[in-house]
Amino acid sequence: MNRSPSSLGLLPLPLPGSPSSSWALFRARVASFSRKSDTPVLVAFWLFGLVNNVLYVIILSAAQDLVGNVPKGVVLLADVMPSFLTKLVAPYFIHRVPYAVRILVFVALSTAGMLLVAFTPPSQPVAVKLVGVVLSSLSSGGGELSFLGLTHYYGHMSLAAWGSGTGAAGLAGAGLYVLMTDWIGFSVKASLLASAFLPVIMLVSFFLVLPHGPMRAAVQRDYEPLLSEQEPSDEGDGESESFDTPAGTASSVSSVPAAASTAYSARPGEARMSFLANLRRSRSLFVPYMLPLLLVYIAEYTINQGVAPTLLFPLDASPFAEFREFYPFYGFLYQLGVFISRSSSPFIRIRHLYLPSILQVVNLVLLTLHALLNFIPSVYLVFAVVFWEGLLGGAVYVNTFAKIMEDVPVEDREFSLGATSVSDSGGICVAGFVGMVMEVWLCDWQVQHGRDWCRRIRAG
Numbered sequence: 125m126n127r128s129p130s131s132l133g134l135l136p137l138p139l140p141g142s143p144s145s146s147w148a149l150f151r152a153r154v155a156s157f158s159r160k161s162d163t164p165v166l167v168a169f170w171l172f173g174l175v176n177n178v179l180y181v182i183i184l185s186a187a188q189d190l191v192g193n194v195p196k197g198v199v200l201l202a203d204v205m206p207s208f209l210t211k212l213v214a215p216y217f218i219h220r221v222p223y224a225v226r227i228l229v230f231v232a233l234s235t236a237g238m239l240l241v242a243f244t245p246p247s248q249p250v251a252v253k254l255v256g257v258v259l260s261s262l263s264s265g266g267g268e269l270s271f272l273g274l275t276h277y278y279g280h281m282s283l284a285a286w287g288s289g290t291g292a293a294g295l296a297g298a299g300l301y302v303l304m305t306d307w308i309g310f311s312v313k314a315s316l317l318a319s320a321f322l323p324v325i326m327l328v329s330f331f332l333v334l335p336h337g338p339m340r341a342a343v344q345r346d347y348e349p350l351l352s353e354q355e356p357s358d359e360g361d362g363e364s365e366s367f368d369t370p371a372g373t374a375s376s377v378s379s380v381p382a383a384a385s386t387a388y389s390a391r392p393g394e395a396r397m398s399f400l401a402n403l404r405r406s407r408s409l410f411v412p413y414m415l416p417l418l419l420v421y422i423a424e425y426t427i428n429q430g431v432a433p434t435l436l437f438p439l440d441a442s443p444f445a446e447f448r449e450f451y452p453f454y455g456f457l458y459q460l461g462v463f464i465s466r467s468s469s470p471f472i473r474i475r476h477l478y479l480p481s482i483l484q485v486v487n488l489v490l491l492t493l494h495a496l497l498n499f500i501p502s503v504y505l506v507f508a509v510v511f512w513e514g515l516l517g518g519a520v521y522v523n524t525f526a527k528i529m530e531d532v533p534v535e536d537r538e539f540s541l542g543a544t545s546v547s548d549s550g551g552i553c554v555a556g557f558v559g560m561v562m563e564v565w566l567c568d569w570q571v572q573h574g575r576d577w578c579r580r581i582r583a584g
């Protein structure tokens with residue numbers, strides 16, 4: 125039986141030469157994207173995504189230098205387990221905390237964590253460094269669910285900017301670490317210390333760049349029953365600006381940042397959303413949104429932390445001078461693919477989320493077999509597979525949340541965006557445990573079969 129591309133959840137490609145395939149149409153889509161966008165909103169959410177995720181990526185890129193021959197899954201678990209637990213429980217109470225307070229807490233945690241990692245000398249136990257990783261992880265997890273929930277007030281373009289920023293974080297984090305340690309020659313300590321000041325950008329983005337009007341306007345809408353019975357306030361500075369809000373209404377940009385920073389999250393009537401009701405919502409999100417996101421993250425992070433450290437080739441057949449250089453470069457290629465696909469949602473949509481998730485599992489099987497059997501003839505082919513892995517992972521992430529923005533009712537959307545974010549951290553946690561076992565097993569196998577390269581790597 126023939127099936128159309130749309131029935132598979134894919135957007136159909138236009139016929140060559142048809143009006144729908146013209147360059148003019150592409151330019152029209154870009155122009156439409158620009159008209160619907162508010163530049164400060166896009167800049168703020170792009171920076172939120174960048175800063176919230178960049179330290180997480182830098183830590184993973186530095187995993188080999190931080191722990192040496194200790195399984196990299198240990199760093200992964202310390203980097204994601206606190207984030208996972210935060211995402212698991214915080215959606216049910218974090219709405220009581222004003223957004224401004226959250227930002228201050230996130231910046232303090234991430235900065236303190238990176239300083240602890242940077243200043244811990246190699247003579248100290250690895251566990252001391254992992255405490256710093258845990259602090260940064262708490263900040264990243266709380267930040268992700270908060271900023272995803274915040275996109276509810278600013279519409280689809282804010283989600284696209286957030287997704288692009290998180291992809292850029294991967295590229296910047298992995299790329300900067302390779303640049304500083306391998307090309308410029310900075311020490312591991314200097315590279316990590318420089319990154320500890322990046323969270324300050326988050327403060328600037330929230331308090332100086334982001335317009336707070338859409339959050340304040342939510343107070344006047346029917347999301348809060350107590351306030352919906354009151355007359356809308358006409359007070360303000362006389363200026364207004366139209367946003368593409370989820371409710372499809374215009375939002376008045378106010379000059380009152382205190383009320384905006386609190387928004388819906390600190391208002392007294394949110395008890396209407398009971399804990400049990402939110403649990404029922406979470407169950408309804410599992411199959412269409414959470415499960416494909418969970419699968420793709422289990423597969424790709426098992427590759428990154430369990431298989432990639434053993435994807436080594438003779439140095440004379442590679443562009444590297446040391447075996448330790450393979451791992452961070454794989455991370456850079458993966459993050460490059462993630463950045464490209466997470467930035468593509470305004471132009472390319474994937475509606476069948478399980479297809480790229482299954483393809484990611486195929487990547488895991490392929491690279492695991494190569495680690496065992498050594499049948500891929502060139503490291504450059506492995507480079508291509510790792511880049512493809514990043515494309516698939518980023519596509520599932522951004523398209524999952526885009527579907528929630530489109531399919532979930534407005535009154536459930538903020539909670540749904542935050543609650544679904546637990547899937548990526550849950551998948552990474554599972555991959556961390558699997559990766560620790562796989563890396564040791566694959567390295568032992570290679571040593572037994574005459575390839576001891578994985579044992580020649582030491583902490584930086």
